[in-house]
Amino acid sequence: MIDYLEEIFSTLKQNKLRAIMTGFSVAWGIFMLLLLLGSGKGLQNGMEYNFRGSSTNAIWIHSGETGESYEGLGKGRRIQFTNEDYDMLKRELAGIKNISGRMYLRSSAPLTYKNEFGIYTITGVMPEYNGIEILDMQQGRFVNRLDIDNYRKVIVLSQPIVDVLFKDEDPMGKYIKAGGVPFQVVGTFYDYQNQDARKAFIPISTGQRVFGGANRLANLAITTASTSVEENKQIESEIKSLLARRHRFSETDDRAIFIWNTLEHFRQAQGVFAGIRMFVWVIGIMTIIAGIVGVSNIMIILVKERTREIGIRKSIGATPWSVIRLVLSESVFITAVAGFFGLLFGMGVLHLANMVLMGIAEGNDMVNRMFYNPSADFGVAVSATLILIAAGLIAGFIPARKAAAIKPIEALHDE
Amino acid sequence: MDNSIIRVETLHKSYVNGSNALHVLKGVDLDIRQGEMVSIMGSSGSGKSTLLNIIGILDNYDAGAYYLDGIKIEKMSETRAARFRNKYIGFVFQSFNLISFKNAMENVALPLYYQKVSRKKRNMIALEYLEKLGLREWAHHLPSELSGGQKQRVAIARSLISKPKVILADEPTGALDSVTSEEVMEILKEVNATGISIIIVTHENEIAAQTQRIIRLRDGIIESNEVNHNFSNEVSAGVLLEQR
Ligand SMILES: Nc1ncnc2c1ncn2[C@@H]1O[C@H](COP(=O)(O)OP(=O)(O)O)[C@@H](O)[C@H]1O
Numbered sequence: 001m002i003d004y005l006e007e008i009f010s011t012l013k014q015n016k017l018r019a020i021m022t023g024f025s026v027a028w029g030i031f032m033l034l035l036l037l038g039s040g041k042g043l044q045n046g047m048e049y050n051f052r053g054s055s056t057n058a059i060w061i062h063s064g065e066t067g068e069s070y071e072g073l074g075k076g077r078r079i080q081f082t083n084e085d086y087d088m089l090k091r092e093l094a095g096i097k098n099i100s101g102r103m104y105l106r107s108s109a110p111l112t113y114k115n116e117f118g119i120y121t122i123t124g125v126m127p128e129y130n131g132i133e134i135l136d137m138q139q140g141r142f143v144n145r146l147d148i149d150n151y152r153k154v155i156v157l158s159q160p161i162v163d164v165l166f167k168d169e170d171p172m173g174k175y176i177k178a179g180g181v182p183f184q185v186v187g188t189f190y191d192y193q194n195q196d197a198r199k200a201f202i203p204i205s206t207g208q209r210v211f212g213g214a215n216r217l218a219n220l221a222i223t224t225a226s227t228s229v230e231e232n233k234q235i236e237s238e239i240k241s242l243l244a245r246r247h248r249f250s251e252t253d254d255r256a257i258f259i260w261n262t263l264e265h266f267r268q269a270q271g272v273f274a275g276i277r278m279f280v281w282v283i284g285i286m287t288i289i290a291g292i293v294g295v296s297n298i299m300i301i302l303v304k305e306r307t308r309e310i311g312i313r314k315s316i317g318a319t320p321w322s323v324i325r326l327v328l329s330e331s332v333f334i335t336a337v338a339g340f341f342g343l344l345f346g347m348g349v350l351h352l353a354n355m356v357l358m359g360i361a362e363g364n365d366m367v368n369r370m371f372y373n374p375s376a377d378f379g380v381a382v383s384a385t386l387i388l389i390a391a392g393l394i395a396g397f398i399p400a401r402k403a404a405a406i407k408p409i410e411a412l413h414d415e
Numbered sequence: 416m417d418n419s420i421i422r423v424e425t426l427h428k429s430y431v432n433g434s435n436a437l438h439v440l441k442g443v444d445l446d447i448r449q450g451e452m453v454s455i456m457g458s459s460g461s462g463k464s465t466l467l468n469i470i471g472i473l474d475n476y477d478a479g480a481y482y483l484d485g486i487k488i489e490k491m492s493e494t495r496a497a498r499f500r501n502k503y504i505g506f507v508f509q510s511f512n513l514i515s516f517k518n519a520m521e522n523v524a525l526p527l528y529y530q531k532v533s534r535k536k537r538n539m540i541a542l543e544y545l546e547k548l549g550l551r552e553w554a555h556h557l558p559s560e561l562s563g564g565q566k567q568r569v570a571i572a573r574s575l576i577s578k579p580k581v582i583l584a585d586e587p588t589g590a591l592d593s594v595t596s597e598e599v600m601e602i603l604k605e606v607n608a609t610g611i612s613i614i615i616v617t618h619e620n621e622i623a624a625q626t627q628r629i630i631r632l633r634d635g636i637i638e639s640n641e642v643n644h645n646f647s648n649e650v651s652a653g654v655l656l657e658q659r
């Protein structure tokens with residue numbers, strides 16, 4: 001075996017420059033493939049990072065105004081969700097995991113603590129809401145069932161609000177005024193989607209009672225128990241017909257309510273990225289094919305130049321197979337070594353890019369949403385290696401056949 | 416004759432080039448015994464190299480028959496031909512045909528590589544052969560660093576290393592001056608003295624005169640085939656190659 005490598009090596013040493021030049025094209029091909037794959041992965045990770053704050057099978061239901069007249073009711077009628085909608089959906093809808101209504105206390109209710117105050121979005125929600133919009137809890141807890149049942153005046157704050165109102169003070173258990181009404185802080189969190197988001201949650205029952213919301217809901221949010229787009233679309237249309245019946249609008253009216261199906265969009269985005277990945281592979285493979293053609297060409301020239309040498313080898317007993325093996329091994333050797341360097345280099349660049357990105361992302365979360373952790377995993381490296389060996393064999397095939405076909409009498413012919 | 420090593424009967428060979436065929440060998444009969452040293456002479460283009468290539472199984476013949484060591488050599492796979500060459504035949508060429516990027520020792524050892532002899536062992540054997548040919552200290556030199564005579568001695572060592580039955584030498588002294596030619600002939604005679612048959616193609620009378628038999632080719636036919644009465648099998652100087 002070592003003997004065999006020595007034999008390959010001695011001939012390659014002879015054509016060092018050529019071998020390096022050829023190898024370069026292959027290394028370049030692999031390098032580009034890796035960069036492309038890494039970038040594709042990075043974009044995809046960024047997209048998934050974007051979806052991180054929301055359960056991927058969430059359905060968001062907003063109300064609008066009817067766009068069609070229906071059963072004698074004119075168009076342009078506002079649809080107002082209430083707790084009854086919540087109760088009905090919870091009762092009638094199969095296959096849901098979490099459901100929550102939402103109501104907002106807007107500028108009417110500034111938050112005040114001691115001398116500090118600010119106007120933030122305060123949302124009334126059900127405990128289940130934390131399973132729909134996923135929050136990065138820092139301290140304490142989210143709104144719970146007892147809060148709802150007992151109309152407790154408790155509030156959960158995002159960390160940026162805490163930073164503004166409490167400075168270095170521990171907010172837990174403290175009372176903070178919302179629109180003049182004292183609420184006890186029971187938890188703090190970060191918003192996954194936006195680290196800087198300043199928002200607060202209170203029990204929806206308390207919100208409705210204290211701030212005169214009656215039983216009105218601004219919108220509804222649901223997560224389903226299913227991860228298939230079809231089932232979620234099915235649930236979506238059931239929601240629509242239930243609400244259409246209750247609020248008396250046409251099921252074909254697409255302006256009365258708006259439903260945002262996260263899973264559908266998530267899957268669409270995933271589909272786009274699967275497409276990008278495909279595209280990247282196609283481009284990468286084409287680059288490698290260009291490399292193969294390059295190696296093949298150079299090997300053909302090498303074989304031509306070595307016609308005499310191969311003739312000599314044959315005259316002293318080299319079989320055609322041994323000649324084929326010699327050329328193929330050289331080809332595989334060049335592609336494998338060169339490809340390995342391309343692989344190493346590509347991995348290095350991706351790693352570097354990742355570190356730089358992470359540095360930037362420290363100060364700006366936007367970066368993570370665009371491009372996050374670009375990397376090529378072990379599987380990619382393995383498939384790249386297999387591609388390389390195959391590439392070497394393909395590249396060597398024609399030259400090897402040419403070499404095997406060399407006739408010693410012609411090769412050794414004295415000029 | 417049963418100790419015949421090469422027997423050729425009414426051998427015909429044409430080179431077909433497009434529509435016109437060149438009839439080079441037109442019925443050649445030849446019988447060379449084990450241990451003989453013969454020369455083939457003839458003017459340029461008379462078919463000497465063609466005949467030697469067929470004997471060396473580097474080329475096929477069209478009609479007739481060829482027996483090597485009693486085995487009929489017919490159209491065969493290249494792999495089989497390669498095995499035969501490796502086992503029975505050693506080649507010595509006018510232009511040496513050494514591999515330029517391998518040193519003398521590696522060149523000599525190469526036939527054993529194709530016999531799957533380990534590197535260490537074949538290099539050792541190669542060194543022994545170089546020693547016998549007085550080239551021990553040149554073992555690690557590339558062919559480009561050797562003189563013509565030295566190169567031809569390396570080539571002879573290479574042809575000997577696989578212990579062939581026949582050495583085929585196509586104008587082995589054609590590229591050498593007369594003094595070196597003489598040295599090479601001495602070596603070939605020593606080799607012959609160990610029992611290996613040698614066929615030398617040459618157009619130099621001085622060379623032919625040192626062989627046991629002189630065969631003259633003319634236009635693809637054997638014109639004469641006579642025993643050389645002036646031949647002496649005395650090896651003038653140098654170490655006698657070990658008897659096999
Ligand atoms: N491979 C070949 N194809 C076509 N013609 C050839 C080939 N080899 C030799 N010849 C022709 O055959 C004739 C005999 O050649 P060759 O045997 O080399 O003669 P010699 O060695 O006696 O000079 C020459 O005319 C030569 O041109």
Ligand SMILES: [Mg+2]
Pocket residue numbers: 463464465
């Ligand atoms: Mg000739």
